[in-house]
Structures are given as structure tokens and as C-alpha cells.
Amino acid sequence: MDTSAFVAGFDPFSISEEQYTVPAVKKEMSGRSMAWVRFKTAVENGKLKVRFPKKIFMDKAKASATLVGDSFFLSEADLQVLTLALQLKTQGYSPLIVTDDYSIQNVANQMGIEFASLATFGIRFRLHWIRYCPACHKRYPANHKSKRCEVCGTELKRKPSRKKILER
Numbered sequence: 001m002d003t004s005a006f007v008a009g010f011d012p013f014s015i016s017e018e019q020y021t022v023p024a025v026k027k028e029m030s031g032r033s034m035a036w037v038r039f040k041t042a043v044e045n046g047k048l049k050v051r052f053p054k055k056i057f058m059d060k061a062k063a064s065a066t067l068v069g070d071s072f073f074l075s076e077a078d079l080q081v082l083t084l085a086l087q088l089k090t091q092g093y094s095p096l097i098v099t100d101d102y103s104i105q106n107v108a109n110q111m112g113i114e115f116a117s118l119a120t121f122g123i124r125f126r127l128h129w130i131r132y133c134p135a136c137h138k139r140y141p142a143n144h145k146s147k148r149c150e151v152c153g154t155e156l157k158r159k160p161s162r163k164k165i166l167e168r
């Protein structure tokens with residue numbers, strides 16, 4: 001489960017499967033009134049487990065994110081969610097990431113990990129992102145290191161550059 005799942009109103013008690021999340025999601029959740037109460041209750045009842053993923057899997061998840069050009073857009077929480085899913089898969093589980101975040105979905109897809117979307121139907125296309133300057137329209141690769149345009153200093157935005165239909 002990532003933050004978007006809980007914010008969108010996902011209730012851990014509504015399904016019977018084993019559920020995991022990560023410390024960075026817990027941190028993002030605290031203070032979000034209703035969602036936080038639901039989150040805390042699920043953790044306290046053992047319905048939701050908070051696991052810190054291992055570093056070796058973190059490196060693999062990062063590499064996959066870079067490959068699809070989404071590394072720049074993943075927060076620490078996103079990366080931990082992806083990493084934990086990869087770790088669980090390696091340990092013989094069949095993880096399903098619950099998220100409405102397209103960058104997480106893209107990277108999950110790249111790693112061969114299933115995901116389910118709450119508010120949308122999820123992606124049917126693999127998106128490739130580019131970054132661009134909304135002021136002077138200069139384009140940058142998705143993994144461009146700076147957040148600002150090197151010509152005019154405006155903060156860059158991102159958009160999908162092309163869509164690839166998934167094989168399955």
C-alpha cells in the first residue's frame with residue numbers, strides 16, 4: 001500500500017490478504033486525520049505491517065526506475081513501496097501494489113510486479129516521460145538532474161512522450 005491508497009480511503013479491514021507498507025508511507029500519513037486513524041488502527045491490530053525494505057532491493061528498484069525514466073519523480077515513500085514489493089516477490093510472495101501513482105505503476109510494471117489502482121483503471125500503456133520548460137519549451141530527458149530550466153530557470157514539468165502498449 002502506498003500513501004495514495006490510504007488517502008483515497010482504502011480500508012485495510014476490507015480485504016483478507018496480508019498487507020504491508022513502509023516507514024516512509026507511515027511518515028507521510030501522520031496528521032492526515034481520518035486516513036491516519038484508519039492507518040494506525042490497522043497497524044495496531046496487526047492487519048497492516050510496516051516493513052523497512054532491504055538496501056539490495058532498493059538498488060534494483062532504483063535501476064528499474066531509471067530505466068523507465070521515472071526515477072526523478074519517485075519520493076522516498078514511492079521507492080520504499082517498490083522496494084518492499086520486489087523484496088516480497090523475491091521471498092516467494094505474489095505482491096500487488098495498491099497505488100494511484102502512475103510513476104509507481106510504471107516502475108512496478110518494469111519490474112514485473114502487479115499493481116492495482118483505486119480511483120482509476122491503472123495503466124494500459126507504458127508511459128515514457130520527458131521533462132520540459134513551460135516557459136521557453138526547451139525539452140530535457142526524463143532523468144535530467146536539475147529541477148530548473150538551464151536557459152531561463154523556470155521549474156520543469158513532465159509529460160508522457162510516447163506510449164507503448166503492454167504485451168500482456
Ligand SMILES: [Zn+2]
Binds near residue numbers: 133134136150151152
Ligand atoms: Zn526555460
